[in-house]
Amino acid sequence: MSDATDADGLTVGQVSARLGVTVRALHHWDEIGLACPSLRTAAGYRLYTASDLERLHRVVVYREIGLGLDRIRVVLDHPATDVPGALRAQRAQVAERIDRLQRLGAGLDRMIEAHERGLLLTVEQQADVFGPDWDPDGPAQARGKYGDTTQWRQYAERAASRGPEEWRAVADATAAVDRALGDAMDAGVAPGSPEANRLVERHREVFGAYFPLTRQMQVCLGRMYETDPGFAAHYDGIRPGLAQWFRRAVDASARTHGIDPDTATWQ
Template sequence: MNTPTHRPVDDETDLTVGAVAAMVGVSVRTLHHWDEIGLVHPSGRTWSDYRVYSRDDVARIHRVLVYREVGVPLAQIAAILDDPTVDESMHLGRQRELLTARITRLQEMVSAVDRMLEVTSMDERLSPQELSEIFGQDWKPEYQDEAEERWGDSPQWAQSQQRSAQMTREQWEQVKADSDALDADMAAAVRDGVAPGSDQANALAERHRDSIGQFYDCTHSMQVCLAQMYLADQRFTDRYEAVQPGLAQWLHDVVAENARANGVDPSTARWE
């Protein structure tokens, strides 16, 4: 990419960082970060030293957004976009394939929820099979048996069973929606290079803890134990890696740093 140069602004084609951020739906901070890491540089600067983006710059931003949406890490996106052997048509073809696969997966989830709406009344409790239809591969009835065998005599298990038994279909669907939103925000944080221990990372760690808290009271020490399991148990690792490559390790580290900030040593965390 060209090094930004000072030049007069073309009012018809050049856009400031704020205008581009509003147009493409990302924050000014994100554009500054992408500039700093060399992902998308503004092609020029005004004589007052304001960043200005050309049409080609904005087009590159849109390509970045598509790759990021389908889970490609920022470093890999830069390598793809800067590969001289790949032209724009190849980029568009590759992005179309990735988006089509994502659309197919989302449509399958929508269809599952639609089937649930057809067969379930508003106040009816859900069976494990119905929960599996809502949560898809994330919900496996056999996990319930395994969890009961491991934690069935704990107060947290009793608490979760009591709360789960009182939840309606609408509440379960909200749990799923909240979980998907948290996954998406954590995946975006990984792609954006959000560092464990930062304010943004700690806020996501607390949202993760709150999601567990819907079922039982989860301390920071307990959360660390769960995060350790995300790496120790390949099933959990695979679940998070399917959302975003690197997410399992990132979430583990984020939970550990947030616990440390709340007075818990992750290396000695216990289920208490």
Template sequence: MGHSVGQVAGFAGVTVRTLHHYDEIGLLVPSGRTAAGHRRYTDADLDRLQQILFYRELGFPLDEVAVLLDDPDADPVGHLRRQHGLLTARIARLKEMAAAVERAMEARKMGVNLTPEEKFEVFGDFDPDVHHEEAERRWGGTAAWRESQRRAASYTKDDWKRLTREMDRIHRAVAERMAAGDPADAPAVRDLVEEHRRFISRTSYPCDHTMHTRLGEMYVADERFTATYEAIRPGLARYLRDAIAANAAAADAGGADGSAARTGQDDGS
């Protein structure tokens, strides 16, 4: 007897009204009806619905979806290849957006004193002011917030572009050490996260090892930070968190390897 319209709506996460509309426009006509006239959907109907929802998720209008699914010359393998290409392009775009979010949030790029055109040139589609209210709610009462705002207001477009390149370089270097198989507490990795800490101190607000450790935990706890680092390399958020913790522990232990002796350099300058 197939599946009822209510069952299909539950399977697919759509409303019954949506299925009725698809039927009315001929996009998804159920293969059967009960004696009372109720819609009944077969497994083939569900396969078609899955295709419809895929293209809708990618932003295709319904009339274009109908053309894609009903083209008599369509090759199933080619159809799947097209889906794969669309998903790959979307993943790449999402990674670009995640990287823009990271650049803005990492350096507390809130309330940046740039024109809309300059913001677009530096940050792309991401507007750092969007997260200003949330950041102020979380950190607005702290000296770090006030200092980051003071510094951000003084930066020019070229300053932001230079700082963005520097932070990206540090992140890529950490990801390369991870790819090479270095443990998070390796001296070379700790040197990089120490550079990361001093970068924040130099550009945004004084960032001691305690503050840096809290940031490392946030990279794992806050899904926006996690997504950004995962886009650079899977597992990088936890790896960076662990490296930051190892660097802080080495500094607390007295810096037997010499790393602690460097921790005062550039802080707050």
């Protein structure tokens, strides 16, 4: 490194401001021998010449397109390097990242929409999946009622990744457990019996397609199924008296797990 006066080159700070590169980065490139100042003043300050600045420009350009420092060194210092080939390889990597980011963006859009709407199906798809009696306004009403809850957020996270076929599987599983409950009641299965307890657990597992359901939360659902006119009509439409039978079955199952149904809360 030659000695020089301040007028012979630019200081680290001046180069940092001119190129938009941090002083720390310039020091690092100097330390690893990638882009070093050629001059030093009598006071020991490092100065970059016009030639040094040109090399730095190239380092910055290659770094901005994503080349690593080791690869930049090869491109700059080895005449036999296939620079177009290296750039094409980098272009392919950039294209892959762009595609990944676009897919990530699409996923974020669906997640946002799921949090805002709940069910990402058209009215026609909803009718096809859930049947002609399905109320397409139901998800919006649920959003207005439960949108600030943890369970709505969990539901939205599941809904964001589901299309018609995934929802059809959920609807079929729900309908199957509803039929099984009705059949059990018809067969005289007693709440609290092993068979009834297995059905209560099956209901809890199937309901987990919407959000994780604890046993205490299931007790609260059982109350709502019996007292809410809409839910009661649904279950009693499967079998008269099923809403009450299911509530009794859930309460009995809860007691076997040390839960008092009379004091159970949504937790």
